[in-house]
Amino acid sequence: MAFHVHTSTPRFHFVYAAALLVVMSALLVAADQYVKVSNDSTGFVFDNEDFYFKGINFWESVWLAMPEESGGNRTRLHCELDTLASMGLNGIRILGSSLGPNSEPYRWKPALFPEPSKQDESVFKGLDYLLHSLKKRNMKAIVSLSDFWHDSGGFGHYIKSLDQNHLLTSGLEGKGNDSGKLFIRTHSSPYLDFATVHLWRRMGETGVDNTKLLKQIQSRSSNNIQR
Structure with missing residues (x-):
């Protein structure tokens, strides 16, 4: 079992105004072993067959997957994943x-991130272990990096930690800044070639209906992910 090795490079959150799903490739596996966008861009293909993601939200899974001494419960995690697979x-x-x-x-x-630029490695270990556990069951993960919900801290806490007097505008300012780019490069890149990560979800439930803005954000985000 080979887990991801994290460095001490500071990683911090970012703010984006729309959801961006980026299909990731597989690590040391043949090209036909990971999910790809269909040729007509209307769906996904896996092993030359149409692929439909059938799953649920399992927000607590990363914390269940943490080492037992850090508060995790891997026995329960295995039971939950086995039940879902069945x-x-x-x-x-x-x-x-x-x-x-x-x-x-x-x-x-x-x-x-208990505080800006300070990370808890036990949570990263949970993410590593969870993805490995999913791989063993031929399951995929959609990884949501942030949202507007209080349980994850979300964008509200991100802004508060940077500047309590700052108000978000409707433009791109604040949504692709240096800390956001650093976060994408150092957080997403280690899992770039891991087939279990089906999609990266840049943010959730934005309520934004702006095609031009979405394309700008997609371009900025994609430039920070190198294959």
């Missing part, structure tokens, strides 16, 4: 990041 589900949607501080109520704890 029901014919082939994936789960998970949180790939969370913001502290751990003293806040209604928050997934411990937070991946």
Whole structure:
């Protein structure tokens, strides 16, 4: 079993205004072993057959997958994943990041980032272990990097930690800044070639209906992911 090795490079959150799903490739496997966008761009293909993601939200899975001494419960995780697989589900949607501080109520704890530029390696170990456990069951993960919900800290806490007097505008300012680019490069890149990661979900439930803005964000985000 080979887990991802994390460095001490500071990784911090970013703010985006629309969801971006980026299909990732597989690590040391043949090209036909990972999910791809169909030639007509209307769906996904896996092993030359149409692929349909059948799954559920499993937000607590990363924390269940943490080492036992850090508060995880891998026995329960295995039971939950086995049950889902037996029901014919082939994936789960998970949180790939969370913001502290751990003293806040209604928050997934411990937070991946209990404070700006400080990360909790036990949560990263949970993410590594979870993806490995999914791979063993031929399941996929949609990794959501942030949202507007309080349980993950979300964008509200991101802005508060940077500048309590700052208000988001409707433009791109603040949505592709240096800390956001650093986060994408150092957080997403280690899993870039891991087939279990079906999609990266840049943010959730934005309510944004702006095609021009979405294309700009897609371009900025894609430029920070190198294959």
